[in-house]
Amino acid sequence: MLGVLWTLVTPLIMVGAYWIVFKFLFGSPIPNFALFMFVGMTGWTVFFGGLSTASTSITGNATLVTKVNFPREIVPASAITANTVTALAMLVIAVPLCLAMPQGSRVPIILVPVILALIFAMTLGLGLIAAGLNVYFRDVEHIITAIGLPWFFLTPIFYTFAQVSPTVGNQWVLTVLHYGNPIAPGILALQDALFWGRWPAWGDIVYTLVAAGVFMVAGMVAFRRLKREMAVEL
Amino acid sequence: MSGGLPPGAIRLVGVTRTFRIHHDRGRTLKEAIIRRRSTYEERYALRDVNLQIGPGERVGIVGRNGSGKSTMLKLIAGILPPQAGDIEVSGHVSSMLELGSGFHPDFTGRENVYLNGTLHGLTRRQIDERFDDIVAFAEIPDYIDMPVRTYSSGMHLRLAFAVAAHVTPDIMLLDEVLAVGDERFQRKCMQRIQEFADTGGTIIFVSHDAGSVMSVCNRAVLLEGGLVIADGDPAEVMPAYHRLLAAQDAAAADDAVALDLKLLATLTEHHALSGVDGWGDGRVIIRKIRLSGPDGEAHRFLSGDEICVHLDLEAPEPIVDEVVAGFRLHLSDATLLFETDTESEGVLVDGVDGTRTVTFTIDALPLHMGWFELTVWVNDPEGNAHHHVEPAIGFHVDPARAGLGMVALSGEWTCSESGAVKAR
Numbered sequence: 301m302l303g304v305l306w307t308l309v310t311p312l313i314m315v316g317a318y319w320i321v322f323k324f325l326f327g328s329p330i331p332n333f334a335l336f337m338f339v340g341m342t343g344w345t346v347f348f349g350g351l352s353t354a355s356t357s358i359t360g361n362a363t364l365v366t367k368v369n370f371p372r373e374i375v376p377a378s379a380i381t382a383n384t385v386t387a388l389a390m391l392v393i394a395v396p397l398c399l400a401m402p403q404g405s406r407v408p409i410i411l412v413p414v415i416l417a418l419i420f421a422m423t424l425g426l427g428l429i430a431a432g433l434n435v436y437f438r439d440v441e442h443i444i445t446a447i448g449l450p451w452f453f454l455t456p457i458f459y460t461f462a463q464v465s466p467t468v469g470n471q472w473v474l475t476v477l478h479y480g481n482p483i484a485p486g487i488l489a490l491q492d493a494l495f496w497g498r499w500p501a502w503g504d505i506v507y508t509l510v511a512a513g514v515f516m517v518a519g520m521v522a523f524r525r526l527k528r529e530m531a532v533e534l
Numbered sequence: 535m536s537g538g539l540p541p542g543a544i545r546l547v548g549v550t551r552t553f554r555i556h557h558d559r560g561r562t563l564k565e566a567i568i569r570r571r572s573t574y575e576e577r578y579a580l581r582d583v584n585l586q587i588g589p590g591e592r593v594g595i596v597g598r599n600g601s602g603k604s605t606m607l608k609l610i611a612g613i614l615p616p617q618a619g620d621i622e623v624s625g626h627v628s629s630m631l632e633l634g635s636g637f638h639p640d641f642t643g644r645e646n647v648y649l650n651g652t653l654h655g656l657t658r659r660q661i662d663e664r665f666d667d668i669v670a671f672a673e674i675p676d677y678i679d680m681p682v683r684t685y686s687s688g689m690h691l692r693l694a695f696a697v698a699a700h701v702t703p704d705i706m707l708l709d710e711v712l713a714v715g716d717e718r719f720q721r722k723c724m725q726r727i728q729e730f731a732d733t734g735g736t737i738i739f740v741s742h743d744a745g746s747v748m749s750v751c752n753r754a755v756l757l758e759g760g761l762v763i764a765d766g767d768p769a770e771v772m773p774a775y776h777r778l779l780a781a782q783d784a785a786a787a788d789d790a791v792a793l794d795l796k797l798l799a800t801l802t803e804h805h806a807l808s809g810v811d812g813w814g815d816g817r818v819i820i821r822k823i824r825l826s827g828p829d830g831e832a833h834r835f836l837s838g839d840e841i842c843v844h845l846d847l848e849a850p851e852p853i854v855d856e857v858v859a860g861f862r863l864h865l866s867d868a869t870l871l872f873e874t875d876t877e878s879e880g881v882l883v884d885g886v887d888g889t890r891t892v893t894f895t896i897d898a899l900p901l902h903m904g905w906f907e908l909t910v911w912v913n914d915p916e917g918n919a920h921h922h923v924e925p926a927i928g929f930h931v932d933p934a935r936a937g938l939g940m941v942a943l944s945g946e947w948t949c950s951e952s953g954a955v956k957a958r
Contacts, residue, residue, distance in 0.1 A: 367631040369612040370653045437563035531613045532553060 307386045308393065311341050318458050329463060335397050336495050340457035342394055343490040345387040346416060347423050347483050348448055350380040354427030355434045355441040362534040372527045373520075376431035380423055388416070394494065404497020411493040411500060418512045419486045425515030432526030435533050455484050456491075482511045541625035542589030542704040542736040544610060549583045549619035551605055551760075552576045579605040581760040582619070589625075589704070592737040594751035594768060596744075596775045601757040603740045607631060607707050610738060625704025625736075628654055632709065633694035639683035643674060643693055646682050650697045664700045671726075672696035692719060699726045705736040721938070724749070744772045744866040745905035748930050769833035769930065776866070776907070776925050812923030818857050818886050818912050819921045822846040825908075825929055833927075837902050837934040837942045843894045845910055849886035855914060857883050859892045862909040864925070865940075871906070877915065902942040903933040 315337050323333040330336050357379035358365060358372065365372060391412075399406060434440040454477060461474050478484055486508040489500035539545060554574040580602045587593055595603045608614045609621055611629040636653050637646045647668055651661040661668075669678050672692040674685075682690060698706075706727070727750060731737055741747050747754055747768055754771035756764035758778060764771045812820075824844040827835045835841055845859050860875025876883050876892060883892060907925040914920065934942070 363632065364636050364653070366608075366613065367629070368636055368653050369627070369629060370655075433563070437561060437566060439562035439564055443563065528615050531608060 304386075304389045304392070307389050311338065311345065311390055315341065322458050328459070330460065331403070332401065332495075333458075335394070335401075336491065337458050338390065339394050339398065339491055339495045340455075340487050342387060342390040343416070343419055343487045344452060344455060344457055344483070345390065346384050346419050347486070348451070349387055350383045350420070350423040351427050351430055352441070352444050352448065353379045353383050354423075355430035355444050357427075358431045358435050358530065359438070359441075359534065366531045366534050372530060373428065373523060376427045376523075377424060379431075380420070380427045384416075384420055384423075398494050398497075401495070401497065406497060408493040408497060408499050411505075412490065415486060415489045415493060415500070415505075415508065418508045419483070419490075421512035422482065422486070422508070422515045425512070425517070425519030428519035428523040429526075432523045432530075435526065435530050451481075451483075455481055455487055457487060460491075461488075479507065482515070485511075539622055539624035540589050542734070543622075543624045544585070544587040544705065544736065544738070545620070545622040546583050546585040546606075546609075547620045547622075549580055549585075549609065549616045549621055550578070551580045551602075551609060551614065551616050552578050578602075578760045580609070580616075580757075583760070583762055585755065585762060585765075587736060587738070589736055590731070590734045591753055592731050592751045593739065594747035594754040595738065595740045595757060596742070596747060596754055596772070597757035598778060602760040603757055604631075604709060605760075606757065607709055607738065607740055610705075611707055623705065626655065626701070627705045627707060628698055628701040628703035629707040630695070630698045630709065631707065633691055633698065637682050637690065637694065640681050642681055643669075643672075643678040643685070647678075647693070647697055650694065651701070654698065654701045656701060668693075668696045668700050671699065671722075688716060688719065695719075695723055695726075699723075699730075703735065705738065706730060708737065708739045708741075710741055744776070744907075744928065748772065748905040748928075767833075769928070772905075773925070773928050776928065812921055812926070814911070814919035814921035816850070817853055817914075817920045818847050818849045820845050820859075820910055820912055820923060820926070821848040821889065823908070823910050823923070823926050825927065832929075834930045834932065835899060836932050837900075838898045841896045841899050843896070843908065843910075845892045845912070847883075847886050847890045847892065847912060849888065849890075852885070852887040854885040857886060857912050857920065858915055858917075859883060859912045860910070861894065861926075864907055864909065866905060866907055866925075866928070871940075875911075875913075899931065900942050900944075901931045902937060902939050903931055904940045905930055906940075 315334050318337055319334045322328045322337075323330075354376040357376045361375050365375065395409070395412075398409070430440055430444060456477070461478060464474060478488075485504035489504040489508060492498050492500040492504075553576070555577055556574045583602075583606070595606060597603050605614065607629070608631070609616055610623055611627060611631065612623070613629075613631075636650045638649065641649065644665075647665060648658065648661055651664075651668075652658075656664075669675055672689070672695075674689050674693060677685060677689060682693075685693070708727070724746075727737060731750075737750065739747065739750050751768050753766065754764075754768040754775075755762055756771050756775050756778070764774045822844075824831050824842075824846070825833065825835075826842045826844065827839045843861060845861070847857070847859065856877075858875050858877040860873065860877075862873040863871045865871065874894065881892075883890070905928060907928040909922075909924040910926045911922040912920045913922075
């Protein structure tokens with residue numbers, strides 16, 4: 301139990317800091333801003349935490365991969381699964397608080413496992429590619445770390461697209477931010493179902509479903525090719 | 535993968551495996567995108583290897599460092615794919631390429647047994663069934679629920695071997711694993727491997743140690759430069775391996791001598807030690823060295839046998855001066871056990887005209903068990919070598935009675951009557 305609490309420390313500190321910046325200093329209009337952020341961060345942690353632990357999983361278990369013959373997919377998959385389990389601990393806080401929220405309906409929460417499963421599948425696909433590539437190009441893990449923060453900022457986690465005044469001319473930028481970022485629709489759907497208490501947009505669900513399928517297939521195909529020479533490169 | 539092969543069989547057909555040696559690092563995505571091309575050279579680890587191993591064979595793979603031994607094991611284990619050729623492996627394979635490499639230091643012994651067993655292809659049920667046997671074999675019941683990082687290296691190894699030994703495979707791949715652990719545990723491993731062999735399991739064993747290859751294997755394969763250059767009875771292949779090592783030493787001593795494949799081929803043509811290897815002025819050569827026991831010429835004897843070491847000398851030109859023939863009995867790591875020559879024993883060999891044989895007779899072989907080697911020579915009385923072969927021949931000794939070790943001490947146990955404890 302203490303271990304689970306520990307995993308919550310980092311996101312809680314993050315939420316605290318972002319709350320000060322975006323609620324206290326910038327005056328974000330979102331109600332219960334801290335909880336809103338926390339919900340988005342749960343989805344983000346499942347996705348990006350998994351991707352970054354997966355990227356180092358094979359190189360970190362080099363002795364195993366060069367000495368024992370077993371399906372190499374297990375290594376990144378277990379890293380991602382372990383990360384997902386810890387990330388889901390955040391739900392222990394998020395779900396009861398969201399259930400106590402005044403706004404919206406409680407029913408859409410039934411979609412939360414589905415959305416998280418889709419995010420997990422997407423992570424698995426990308427994670428397989430990252431883990432396999434990092435064996436051949438050791439800077440992949442650093443590149444992933446480097447793009448983490450900008451990616452986080454470009455994902456609607458501490459803001460909503462609805463916040464942007466519709467009178468602003470550059471609506472296409474919003475479209476790009478929404479659909480150009482594979483994880484954005486999934487995060488939005490999670491926020492809808494859990495925080496806002498409303499049914500997610502069909503577009504977001506379908507987009508995430510397709511993205512999960514595409515990344516899974518791409519990841520498995522790429523990894524099958526990458527794993528052949530792994531024992532040589534490690 | 536089993537193309538009609540019986541379980542436990544392995545077939546390599548035209549297997550070639552190369553490695554790229556990169557000249558620059560070129561291992562980052564950034565550099566790959568910016569520079570696009572990196573220079574490297576291809577090195578052969580195995581070239582066009584054909585090898586057929588039947589169920590129940592115990593094959594020792596020997597060779598110098600970099601000869602392709604480990605690559606072959608990894609190919610059979612399926613860790614590496616070949617670039618060309620086919621590898622068929624039939625049945626379940628248990629690879630012990632580096633014992634305990636799959637252990638996670640923070641997990642307990644129990645957790646690691648399950649983790650490692652799963653990696654070796656066991657189901658949770660199978661591990662449940664074998665768990666007690668594994669722990670008993672590893673002899674660590676008190677520590678099984680402690681993290682593996684608290685284990686001594688011996689405990690770590692014992693547990694790893696115990697897991698691998700309880701996989702019940704058709705084929706066992708062993709890579710130098712017996713070189714570690716204390717003597718008692720090594721015996722236990724050997725026993726387990728022997729049991730596995732007795733039940734008809736196939737063993738592929740990579741080792742530098744002639745003694746363990748001799749005691750485990752009934753077939754030896756010598757690799758050099760990625761080629762199979764000798765394949766057959768260990769008693770014949772192991773001396774070829776030792777000559778290869780000796781040739782390497784000679785080549786290292788004299789840079790002018792290129793140790794190319796041609797030379798190696800000529801070296802290994804003379805499996806039966808026809809006396810053309812070695813060095814010296816060649817005025818007298820040892821045409822052949824023979825070991826004979828009660829059943830005639832052999833490479834394998836029983837402790838206590840009467841054994842003769844025959845040196846067949848041959849002089850290209852008749853020689854009238856005295857010559858001194860001798861030999862040294864040693865282990866494969868050159869640890870000297872006994873050395874003798876004709877002169878120090880007061881035997882005069884007054885020249886050689888044509889051929890002549892000197893024989894040293896050992897009344898009762900005082901060796902108990904193991905692999906032993908002989909270095910032989912014939913010198914002039916001043917000690918200048920006519921011909922020196924090191925090592926010239928190896929032989930295996932099987933124990934004639936209970937006990938362990940290299941040397942057979944003759945003697946017997948006695949025991950006094952029981953008596954009362956005296957008060958101090």
